[in-house]
Amino acid sequence: MIRKILIANRGEIAVRVIRSCHEIGIETVAIYSEADRTSPHVLKATEAYCVGPAPSSESYLNVEKILEIIQISGADAVHPGYGFLSENAKFADTIAKMGVVWIGPPSDAIITMGDKMAARELAKKVNAPIIPGTTEPISSLDKAIKIADKIGYPVLIKAAGGGGGKGMRIVQSAQEIEDAINRAKSEAGKAFSDDRIYIEKYLEEPHHIEIQVFADNHGNVVSFGERECSVQRRYQKIIEETPSPFIDDKLRKQLNETAINITRECNYIGAGTVEFLVDKHKNLYFLEMNTRLQVEHPITEMVNQIDLVKEQIRVADGKQLSISQNEIHPKGHAIECRLYAEDGFNNFAPSVGNILEMDIPQGLGIRLDDGIRTGQEISPYYDPLLGKLISWGNTRKEAMARMIRALSEFHIVGIETTIPFCKMFIQHPRFQNGDYGTKTLEEIKEELLETLREYSDDLNVAASIGAIQKNLLTDQSSASNFTETKQISNWATSGRKDNLR
Amino acid sequence: MIRKILIANRGEIAVRVIRSCHEIGIETVAIYSEADRTSPHVLKATEAYCVGPAPSSESYLNVEKILEIIQISGADAVHPGYGFLSENAKFADTIAKMGVVWIGPPSDAIITMGDKMAARELAKKVNAPIIPGTTEPISSLDKAIKIADKIGYPVLIKAAGGGGGKGMRIVQSAQEIEDAINRAKSEAGKAFSDDRIYIEKYLEEPHHIEIQVFADNHGNVVSFGERECSVQRRYQKIIEETPSPFIDDKLRKQLNETAINITRECNYIGAGTVEFLVDKHKNLYFLEMNTRLQVEHPITEMVNQIDLVKEQIRVADGKQLSISQNEIHPKGHAIECRLYAEDGFNNFAPSVGNILEMDIPQGLGIRLDDGIRTGQEISPYYDPLLGKLISWGNTRKEAMARMIRALSEFHIVGIETTIPFCKMFIQHPRFQNGDYGTKTLEEIKEELLETLREYSDDLNVAASIGAIQKNLLTDQSSASNFTETKQISNWATSGRKDNLR
Amino acid sequence: MKFQAIIDEQILNFDVEQTACGLDISFNDNNLDADCRPLTSNSFSLILNGKSHYLTITENDNSFEVTVDQHTNLVKVKDETELLLDKFGFSDSDEDHAGEIHAQIPGLVTQIYAEIGSSIEKGQKLFILEAMKMENEISSPVSGVVKNILVEIGLPVEKNDLIMEIEI
């Protein structure tokens, strides 16, 4: 019986885990770096211990110190959250060997699914489709053509020696293949002194779709349905929703079954996520499995009305899952917006500073998984994720409208966030119509900026009045000196703001 | 088609209505008294107009000015919220005659159900049980005995001439009745020079249970289930939950059917609440009908996953209800705590002041319907309700644990609130076991205070360290002068805090 | 630096040194593992022997109203200078004002239950102050004799107005 859980993490996920623990009467132990002494997870935990200096390598990844805190605090279980040590099999093993419960899958499953090739092999065993392609680089033209024919067009040719798009080619048909391979090899040879190439299936307008699975050690494996995670930038997810507006029930069934098969095959226990790419022809391809709780797990919780962290703890405690597959019937629609300390309208430039004020949206169908507080200093040491805003609605339309309503109510002063970007993205017809894939963000980025520039005169007058009012208040509180030398223009003022105009 | 709604209210309910309007693309018009210029409902509405000075009679009840603002703003509908003009039939009528949609029941229904005798008669017509008793005062001993026998014991004898418990008697059996009536008459005669008395059925350990009904003008009348509202103080509800832990399915069915019958009989349209008293033998008695949205409507929304304000707007717009009775299956359990600006541990003394800081609980299963913001001045002019915290869980146990978790995370600095009281009440075995009625709060009040006094030494040391730290910071920021005369002790410091020790 | 905290009629003695890493605090001559950090002007995080506490603190006349994990207490703090003054009998006593009953909120006095000269028990109701749509019964914080009544029934009072004086 677990009584006290050490959460080997920080930020919103640590707070998330603490909340569920306290609701089931389990005490919590927070660890914090010196930069995080007054962060919310420290304030909300039952106990808190310093784990080292600010850099992750000396604190949240400092295994030795964490083991020491486990001993001092008497924690009988460890929840790793996501990131940091969550997919570190050795850490999982060490914990388990101490007689402390590891709230995650067995280390064998972590190792298998953490290895790209091993995961691919395992997927093949259960007949899960994987993206067809070469796993070894080739330099022979004949062999390359044969493989391309076998994979089927369109195919993607990639240079083995380097990245950055050099030597990369999309080939639509057999007529073009010879010429394309020759050119790719030549380009790659020049650029990287290595003319070997990979060939793989080119996925048209791919969607990133993942399945939330859960297994206990009584042989039960269930799926809680899919999450559509195609709103991405540089493989960083920004907005997720469930159900996916793109897939149909046939594909949904296929995805769920495939995910369950993979989960069963790797002797999984606990919460996991099986990621797929789905092309525009609704072909699915297994991508990888994340052997931990996912950032975007709340949307699955909303439509299933279940607390996945509590299920993790149940299962780690040796109990059965509280729900069986035939009781799982997702209801309604949920959307998550990730709140990053980044300026969505300036290439997602990170923002640091003090959170001076916050006005947080509330009300029916709105959930915030937060990891920040008023007065907090956002430091440059960690991931810029501040929290996640989640909306639920009976329909996709309602969930979207509710999210827009909530984002409009959300004011954070002191740092830039992705709130305005998320709002405009959700308002865009491509999202409204559910007509988007992993490349959509890149495609409509400029259009969003353009819309932002369409300023009404009213807003300009409003902004001016505010500035004048603030100016008067500032002058009153501190007699201003107009001859004072003022320091001007770093790229915050000159670069970033130019973009906003 | 409604496009712009004026909300003739303030505080949390005005904010609540604004949120639903914006989610369905309807613009909102706020009205505000001079004291409310910077209150949240003004900040969140599309438009806002001043309706007069602080006192309600000159602002939120100022019909003439409200009608003027309807004209100026071009609002095509009015939502009255609860309180203020929400049950004012004449106002409803005036609005309707202007060609503006009244989001509430027809004035006839308001009039009928607002009249105690008329409502009683209507209830009788549909065979709804009402509390048996005399409606006219009597002074004849014989007649009184006959009536008491007919009603059945226990009965309550009340003086017609006055209140305050004088002349009031509970009579358990026929043997005691003659003596009791004589004494009551004599006491009442002396106290009020009027020896007439009322006799009514005495309800043992009564519960206050109400049914949320909804009707459209297509003949559909549905019930969304009950709310248990027995945690009360001076008839002011403090904590509500659904489903009621007290009633069984048979009684539930009876309550729902009776409520629907009454709703149908008074030609109701829109959202309404039928209130009942239920005694310990599970006998139900019709009490009254509230012809408006109820403060505690969110718990019904949580278990039914429906937005009742959106339904109100639909129905006012002439559309059918979006849901039929056989689709209504409440799921899980919801609890609401009312956050009053009152000190729950000092006789609910009201508190005014500036909200200096707020740390609001978030996360899965938690909803806040808020009407306050950081920096807001809580004035003495209006109802002390600041907002409502609502928890949802798959079970009653989970909803309670979640509520306690959320209340523990809730910090408001600057005014006293009922947050600590609600937390202790929910933690008390009487609430935990679902074993409470309308008198429980009064019964366990002292015990809660006693528990509060059981201070651990650790907490005293913690408080002292905090005070010393604050003292040092204060000294640093303003050089302190120990000879300065300090003004001490109003009843805030001497009276109220004594109670807290 | 020595500090005395008076809380719940107990006197707690602390010794506090300001070091580079914060405060070094001893309680009853035992060094505490305590780390108290301001979050905002009125909120603090205290880690005391590993346990995390959330404190909110407001200044209230010469005391601090401290809420620890939602338990509120009044704490008086005396520093070395004040302790020295106490020792030589120069302490400013609170007792002088203990019988002054002030209005905590603006409102209307609608009932007065006492007269000048009447004896009052601690907890006995003194008057009703109507505010926020509610009748608020005000009870006496002390026992004594009513020395003065400064309001009349039906008249509005402002916050902190003196309403009664009770001689203890």
Next chain:
Amino acid sequence: MKFQAIIDEQILNFDVEQTACGLDISFNDNNLDADCRPLTSNSFSLILNGKSHYLTITENDNSFEVTVDQHTNLVKVKDETELLLDKFGFSDSDEDHAGEIHAQIPGLVTQIYAEIGSSIEKGQKLFILEAMKMENEISSPVSGVVKNILVEIGLPVEKNDLIMEIEI
């Protein structure tokens, strides 16, 4: 009192009188129905011709960063004295510093794409600053010639450190 607001390359002229009930504001000689009230230090409520706006404002060097209904703009405000100085040619120009590229956040410079003397187009990438576990590409806000580079690859920089100077 006259004020000039410079926003989005437009110049807006206001006339503001402080009255008992707040500010009386004229824009282009037309009286506005405007009521602007502070909510906290950085938030304001503005009711302009009946419409309710939520404003957050922070001071940023000599400008205000104003967010109205989540649209952010930089606004410069000049009062009568400053307008007078402008008139006589004493205005302090921003242009002097426009080519200075500072680090907006602390981080590590991992790539530099320019050399001293090279011509730079507005929008061309200058260097990569690694922070918050991300690579951040910094582009030039101006066109010009690189005059100075003050960092080296692999070295950490603090917030506001000068990284490059570009002669416009």
